[in-house]
Amino acid sequence: MLIYMAPMEGMSGYVFRRAYHRRFGGIDRYFTPFLANKKLSSRERNDILPEHNEGMELVPQILANRAEDFLAIAKELAAFGYKTVNLNLGCPSGTVVTRGRGAGFLEFPNRMDMFLAELFEKCPLQISVKTRIGKDVPEEWEELQQVYDKYPLEELIIHPRVQRDYYKNTPNMEVFGQAAISCRHSLCYNGDICTPQDYADFTAAFPQIGKVMIGRGIFKNPALIGMIRRQAQATKEELLAFHQDVLEGYLAVLSGDKNTLFKMKEWWVYFAEAFTNAATYSKKIKKAGTVREYQTVVESLFREQELVI
Ligand SMILES: Cc1cc2nc3c(=O)[nH]c(=O)nc-3n(C[C@H](O)[C@H](O)[C@H](O)COP(=O)(O)O)c2cc1C
Helix, strand or coil: CEEEECCCCCCCCHHHHHHHHHHCCCCCEEECCCECCCCCCHHHHHHHCHHHCCCCCEECEECCCCHHHHHHHHHHHHHCCCCEEEEEECCCCHHHHHCCCHHHHHHCHHHHHHHHHHHHHHCCCEEEEEEEEECCCHHHHHHHHHHHCCCCCCCEEEEEEEHHHCCCCCCCHHHHHHHHHHCCCCEEEECCCCCHHHHHHHHHHCCCCCEEEECHHHHHCCCHHHHHHHCCCCCHHHHHHHHHHHHHHHHHHCCHHHHHHHHHHHHHHHHHHHECCHHHHHHHHHHCCCHHHHHHHHHHHHHHCCECC
Protein backbone atom coordinates (compact mmCIF):
# COMPACT_ATOMS: atom_id res chain seq x y z
CA MET A 1 0.00 0.00 0.00
CA LEU A 2 1.24 3.47 -0.86
CA ILE A 3 0.60 6.09 1.80
CA TYR A 4 0.53 9.80 0.97
CA MET A 5 0.63 12.79 3.29
CA ALA A 6 -2.30 15.10 2.52
CA PRO A 7 -1.68 18.74 1.75
CA MET A 8 -2.71 20.84 4.75
CA GLU A 9 -2.54 24.56 4.14
CA GLY A 10 -0.69 26.35 6.95
CA MET A 11 0.52 23.06 8.47
CA SER A 12 2.14 20.64 6.03
CA GLY A 13 4.72 23.05 4.62
CA TYR A 14 8.34 22.05 4.11
CA VAL A 15 9.39 22.59 7.73
CA PHE A 16 6.86 20.01 8.92
CA ARG A 17 7.43 17.65 6.00
CA ARG A 18 11.20 17.70 6.38
CA ALA A 19 11.07 17.01 10.11
CA TYR A 20 8.52 14.28 9.47
CA HIS A 21 10.63 12.62 6.82
CA ARG A 22 13.69 12.69 9.07
CA ARG A 23 12.01 11.33 12.22
CA PHE A 24 9.31 9.03 10.89
CA GLY A 25 9.36 8.52 7.12
CA GLY A 26 7.15 5.84 5.62
CA ILE A 27 5.40 8.36 3.36
CA ASP A 28 5.49 7.53 -0.35
CA ARG A 29 4.37 10.93 -1.60
CA TYR A 30 4.05 14.34 -0.07
CA PHE A 31 1.88 17.09 -1.55
CA THR A 32 2.40 20.79 -1.01
CA PRO A 33 -0.47 22.86 0.30
CA PHE A 34 -2.03 24.66 -2.65
CA LEU A 35 -0.04 27.16 -4.68
CA ALA A 36 -2.33 29.88 -5.97
CA ASN A 37 -0.18 32.75 -7.19
CA LYS A 38 0.38 33.01 -10.89
CA LYS A 39 3.90 34.06 -10.03
CA LEU A 40 4.93 32.01 -7.00
CA SER A 41 5.24 34.04 -3.80
CA SER A 42 8.46 33.66 -1.83
CA ARG A 43 6.62 31.49 0.71
CA GLU A 44 5.35 29.23 -2.09
CA ARG A 45 8.75 29.14 -3.74
CA ASN A 46 10.43 28.12 -0.51
CA ASP A 47 7.93 25.34 -0.12
CA ILE A 48 8.76 23.74 -3.45
CA LEU A 49 12.51 24.40 -3.62
CA PRO A 50 14.15 21.00 -4.22
CA GLU A 51 16.80 21.72 -1.56
CA HIS A 52 14.01 22.08 1.01
CA ASN A 53 12.53 18.73 0.06
CA GLU A 54 15.53 16.46 -0.28
CA GLY A 55 14.91 12.73 -0.36
CA MET A 56 11.14 13.07 -0.57
CA GLU A 57 8.82 12.50 -3.47
CA LEU A 58 6.92 15.77 -3.63
CA VAL A 59 3.98 16.72 -5.82
CA PRO A 60 3.18 20.44 -5.86
CA GLN A 61 -0.50 21.27 -5.77
CA ILE A 62 -2.10 24.07 -7.77
CA LEU A 63 -5.35 25.87 -7.03
CA ALA A 64 -6.68 27.57 -10.16
CA ASN A 65 -9.72 27.75 -12.41
CA ARG A 66 -8.13 29.56 -15.34
CA ALA A 67 -5.88 27.54 -17.58
CA GLU A 68 -3.58 30.51 -18.03
CA ASP A 69 -2.92 30.70 -14.27
CA PHE A 70 -2.42 26.95 -13.90
CA LEU A 71 -0.03 26.83 -16.84
CA ALA A 72 2.01 29.76 -15.54
CA ILE A 73 2.54 28.02 -12.19
CA ALA A 74 3.21 24.66 -13.88
CA LYS A 75 5.87 26.29 -16.02
CA GLU A 76 7.70 27.58 -12.95
CA LEU A 77 7.45 24.15 -11.36
CA ALA A 78 8.79 22.45 -14.49
CA ALA A 79 11.86 24.68 -14.27
CA PHE A 80 12.53 23.24 -10.80
CA GLY A 81 12.42 19.73 -12.24
CA TYR A 82 8.93 18.65 -11.20
CA LYS A 83 7.30 16.06 -13.43
CA THR A 84 3.80 15.98 -11.94
CA VAL A 85 1.46 18.56 -10.49
CA ASN A 86 -1.78 18.08 -8.63
CA LEU A 87 -4.93 20.09 -9.25
CA ASN A 88 -6.95 21.06 -6.18
CA LEU A 89 -10.66 20.45 -6.77
CA GLY A 90 -11.51 19.87 -3.15
CA CYS A 91 -10.84 22.94 -1.05
CA PRO A 92 -14.17 23.80 0.65
CA SER A 93 -13.25 27.15 2.19
CA GLY A 94 -15.66 30.03 1.53
CA THR A 95 -13.22 32.45 -0.06
CA VAL A 96 -11.94 29.80 -2.47
CA VAL A 97 -15.38 28.43 -3.37
CA THR A 98 -17.02 31.80 -4.04
CA ARG A 99 -14.32 32.45 -6.63
CA GLY A 100 -15.18 29.15 -8.34
CA ARG A 101 -11.97 27.42 -7.36
CA GLY A 102 -11.28 24.22 -5.38
CA ALA A 103 -14.56 22.42 -4.61
CA GLY A 104 -16.33 25.53 -5.96
CA PHE A 105 -15.31 24.50 -9.48
CA LEU A 106 -17.24 21.21 -9.13
CA GLU A 107 -20.50 23.11 -9.58
CA PHE A 108 -19.53 23.77 -13.21
CA PRO A 109 -18.60 20.44 -14.84
CA ASN A 110 -18.76 21.90 -18.36
CA ARG A 111 -16.35 24.70 -17.52
CA MET A 112 -14.13 22.21 -15.71
CA ASP A 113 -14.16 20.02 -18.81
CA MET A 114 -12.96 22.90 -21.01
CA PHE A 115 -10.35 23.84 -18.42
CA LEU A 116 -8.98 20.28 -18.29
CA ALA A 117 -9.00 20.04 -22.09
CA GLU A 118 -6.77 23.10 -22.30
CA LEU A 119 -4.47 21.85 -19.53
CA PHE A 120 -4.00 18.48 -21.18
CA GLU A 121 -3.32 20.15 -24.48
CA LYS A 122 -0.73 22.61 -23.16
CA CYS A 123 0.73 21.49 -19.83
CA PRO A 124 4.20 19.93 -20.12
CA LEU A 125 3.77 18.11 -16.79
CA GLN A 126 1.65 15.14 -15.78
CA ILE A 127 -1.49 16.17 -13.95
CA SER A 128 -3.20 14.42 -11.07
CA VAL A 129 -6.42 15.59 -9.42
CA LYS A 130 -7.56 15.71 -5.80
CA THR A 131 -11.33 16.03 -5.72
CA ARG A 132 -14.43 15.95 -3.59
CA ILE A 133 -17.48 14.14 -4.95
CA GLY A 134 -19.58 17.22 -5.54
CA LYS A 135 -20.41 20.75 -4.54
CA ASP A 136 -23.76 20.17 -2.83
CA VAL A 137 -24.92 16.57 -3.21
CA PRO A 138 -23.22 13.20 -3.91
CA GLU A 139 -25.40 12.68 -7.00
CA GLU A 140 -23.11 15.13 -8.77
CA TRP A 141 -20.34 12.53 -8.81
CA GLU A 142 -21.47 10.62 -11.88
CA GLU A 143 -21.11 13.63 -14.15
CA LEU A 144 -17.82 14.66 -12.56
CA GLN A 145 -16.40 11.19 -13.09
CA GLN A 146 -17.43 11.32 -16.74
CA VAL A 147 -15.36 14.48 -17.09
CA TYR A 148 -12.33 13.00 -15.27
CA ASP A 149 -12.56 9.83 -17.34
CA LYS A 150 -11.99 11.85 -20.52
CA TYR A 151 -8.42 12.79 -19.53
CA PRO A 152 -5.24 10.82 -18.83
CA LEU A 153 -4.87 11.83 -15.19
CA GLU A 154 -1.70 10.64 -13.49
CA GLU A 155 -3.95 9.60 -10.60
CA LEU A 156 -7.24 10.62 -9.03
CA ILE A 157 -7.41 11.23 -5.30
CA ILE A 158 -10.98 11.14 -4.00
CA HIS A 159 -12.09 12.65 -0.70
CA PRO A 160 -15.69 11.42 -0.76
CA ARG A 161 -17.40 14.40 0.83
CA VAL A 162 -19.19 17.26 -0.89
CA GLN A 163 -18.05 20.86 -0.43
CA ARG A 164 -21.06 21.54 1.80
CA ASP A 165 -19.86 18.94 4.29
CA TYR A 166 -16.58 20.77 4.91
CA TYR A 167 -15.15 18.17 7.31
CA LYS A 168 -18.46 17.20 8.92
CA ASN A 169 -20.45 14.02 8.35
CA THR A 170 -18.68 10.88 7.25
CA PRO A 171 -17.04 10.09 3.93
CA ASN A 172 -19.50 8.66 1.43
CA MET A 173 -18.14 5.15 0.95
CA GLU A 174 -20.98 4.21 -1.36
CA VAL A 175 -19.94 6.78 -3.96
CA PHE A 176 -16.28 5.90 -3.45
CA GLY A 177 -17.23 2.24 -4.00
CA GLN A 178 -18.94 3.12 -7.28
CA ALA A 179 -15.88 5.03 -8.41
CA ALA A 180 -13.63 2.12 -7.39
CA ILE A 181 -15.56 -0.13 -9.79
CA SER A 182 -16.21 2.21 -12.69
CA CYS A 183 -13.54 4.90 -12.82
CA ARG A 184 -10.73 4.39 -15.34
CA HIS A 185 -8.07 6.09 -13.21
CA SER A 186 -5.62 4.85 -10.66
CA LEU A 187 -7.44 5.86 -7.46
CA CYS A 188 -6.23 7.06 -4.10
CA TYR A 189 -8.64 7.22 -1.17
CA ASN A 190 -8.59 10.15 1.27
CA GLY A 191 -10.68 10.85 4.35
CA ASP A 192 -10.88 10.16 8.08
CA ILE A 193 -8.11 7.58 8.40
CA CYS A 194 -6.95 8.54 11.88
CA THR A 195 -6.10 5.23 13.56
CA PRO A 196 -4.61 1.87 12.53
CA GLN A 197 -8.13 0.48 12.90
CA ASP A 198 -9.52 3.01 10.39
CA TYR A 199 -6.79 1.93 8.00
CA ALA A 200 -7.52 -1.78 8.57
CA ASP A 201 -11.25 -1.18 7.99
CA PHE A 202 -10.54 0.67 4.75
CA THR A 203 -8.18 -1.95 3.36
CA ALA A 204 -10.59 -4.75 4.29
CA ALA A 205 -13.44 -2.97 2.48
CA PHE A 206 -11.36 -1.97 -0.57
CA PRO A 207 -8.53 -4.47 -1.03
CA GLN A 208 -8.19 -3.41 -4.68
CA ILE A 209 -7.26 0.20 -3.81
CA GLY A 210 -3.51 0.53 -3.46
CA LYS A 211 -3.17 4.12 -2.24
CA VAL A 212 -4.42 6.15 0.70
CA MET A 213 -3.80 9.76 1.62
CA ILE A 214 -3.79 10.79 5.27
CA GLY A 215 -4.03 14.32 6.64
CA ARG A 216 -5.46 15.07 10.07
CA GLY A 217 -4.59 11.58 11.33
CA ILE A 218 -0.88 12.41 10.99
CA PHE A 219 -1.29 15.76 12.73
CA LYS A 220 -3.15 14.08 15.61
CA ASN A 221 -0.71 11.22 15.78
CA PRO A 222 2.57 11.70 13.92
CA ALA A 223 3.52 8.09 14.73
CA LEU A 224 0.45 6.79 12.85
CA ILE A 225 2.28 5.58 9.75
CA GLY A 226 4.72 3.47 11.80
CA MET A 227 1.78 2.04 13.74
CA ILE A 228 0.09 1.13 10.46
CA ARG A 229 3.16 -0.22 8.70
CA ARG A 230 5.08 -1.89 11.52
CA GLN A 231 2.56 -2.20 14.35
CA ALA A 232 5.02 0.01 16.27
CA GLN A 233 3.73 1.73 19.40
CA ALA A 234 4.05 5.50 19.58
CA THR A 235 6.38 6.76 22.31
CA LYS A 236 6.49 10.12 24.05
CA GLU A 237 10.22 10.34 23.38
CA GLU A 238 9.88 10.11 19.61
CA LEU A 239 6.94 12.50 19.55
CA LEU A 240 8.81 15.03 21.68
CA ALA A 241 11.92 14.75 19.51
CA PHE A 242 9.78 15.32 16.42
CA HIS A 243 8.01 18.24 18.07
CA GLN A 244 11.38 19.84 18.87
CA ASP A 245 12.51 19.42 15.26
CA VAL A 246 9.39 21.14 13.96
CA LEU A 247 9.69 23.95 16.53
CA GLU A 248 13.36 24.52 15.77
CA GLY A 249 12.64 24.33 12.05
CA TYR A 250 10.10 27.15 12.31
CA LEU A 251 12.33 29.21 14.58
CA ALA A 252 15.09 28.95 12.01
CA VAL A 253 13.03 30.19 9.07
CA LEU A 254 10.33 32.44 10.52
CA SER A 255 11.06 35.78 12.08
CA GLY A 256 10.16 36.19 15.74
CA ASP A 257 8.36 34.05 18.31
CA LYS A 258 4.93 35.14 17.15
CA ASN A 259 5.02 33.51 13.73
CA THR A 260 6.48 30.28 15.07
CA LEU A 261 3.91 30.14 17.86
CA PHE A 262 1.12 30.67 15.35
CA LYS A 263 2.26 27.62 13.39
CA MET A 264 2.74 25.44 16.45
CA LYS A 265 -0.65 26.41 17.88
CA GLU A 266 -2.37 25.42 14.62
CA TRP A 267 -0.81 21.98 14.92
CA TRP A 268 -1.85 21.58 18.58
CA VAL A 269 -5.52 21.85 17.55
CA TYR A 270 -4.94 18.28 16.32
CA PHE A 271 -1.92 17.08 18.30
CA ALA A 272 -3.59 17.66 21.69
CA GLU A 273 -5.88 14.72 20.94
CA ALA A 274 -2.92 12.39 21.41
CA PHE A 275 -2.78 13.06 25.19
CA THR A 276 -4.85 12.44 28.28
CA ASN A 277 -6.35 15.57 29.93
CA ALA A 278 -5.20 17.76 27.08
CA ALA A 279 -7.79 20.52 27.55
CA THR A 280 -5.98 22.43 30.33
CA TYR A 281 -2.67 22.27 28.48
CA SER A 282 -4.32 23.28 25.21
CA LYS A 283 -5.64 26.43 26.83
CA LYS A 284 -2.19 27.31 28.14
CA ILE A 285 -0.59 26.57 24.79
CA LYS A 286 -3.09 28.90 23.13
CA LYS A 287 -2.26 31.63 25.64
CA ALA A 288 1.54 31.30 25.44
CA GLY A 289 3.03 34.59 24.30
CA THR A 290 6.67 33.53 24.03
CA VAL A 291 8.41 30.39 22.86
CA ARG A 292 9.83 29.95 26.37
CA GLU A 293 6.33 29.93 27.95
CA TYR A 294 5.15 27.61 25.21
CA GLN A 295 8.02 25.18 25.77
CA THR A 296 7.31 25.03 29.49
CA VAL A 297 3.69 24.01 28.89
CA VAL A 298 4.62 21.46 26.24
CA GLU A 299 7.28 19.90 28.48
CA SER A 300 4.83 19.60 31.37
CA LEU A 301 2.24 18.02 29.06
CA PHE A 302 4.72 15.39 27.90
CA ARG A 303 5.92 14.78 31.47
CA GLU A 304 2.56 14.66 33.24
CA GLN A 305 0.21 13.07 30.72
CA GLU A 306 -0.03 9.80 28.84
CA LEU A 307 -0.56 9.04 25.18
CA VAL A 308 -4.00 7.89 24.12
CA ILE A 309 -3.00 6.86 20.60
C1 LIG B 1 -6.31 22.83 7.96
C2 LIG B 1 -6.51 22.10 6.67
C3 LIG B 1 -5.84 22.55 5.53
C4 LIG B 1 -6.01 21.89 4.30
N1 LIG B 1 -5.35 22.32 3.19
C5 LIG B 1 -5.51 21.66 2.00
C6 LIG B 1 -4.79 22.04 0.82
O1 LIG B 1 -3.99 22.99 0.80
N2 LIG B 1 -5.03 21.33 -0.31
C7 LIG B 1 -5.90 20.27 -0.35
O2 LIG B 1 -6.07 19.64 -1.41
N3 LIG B 1 -6.56 19.88 0.75
C8 LIG B 1 -6.37 20.54 1.91
N4 LIG B 1 -7.02 20.09 3.03
C9 LIG B 1 -7.79 18.83 2.95
C10 LIG B 1 -6.91 17.63 3.29
O3 LIG B 1 -5.86 17.49 2.36
C11 LIG B 1 -7.72 16.33 3.31
O4 LIG B 1 -8.33 16.16 2.08
C12 LIG B 1 -8.82 16.35 4.39
O5 LIG B 1 -8.32 16.81 5.62
C13 LIG B 1 -9.43 14.94 4.56
O6 LIG B 1 -8.42 14.02 4.87
P1 LIG B 1 -8.12 13.56 6.40
O7 LIG B 1 -9.41 13.09 6.98
O8 LIG B 1 -7.09 12.48 6.27
O9 LIG B 1 -7.62 14.78 7.11
C14 LIG B 1 -6.87 20.76 4.24
C15 LIG B 1 -7.53 20.32 5.38
C16 LIG B 1 -7.36 20.98 6.59
C17 LIG B 1 -8.10 20.46 7.81
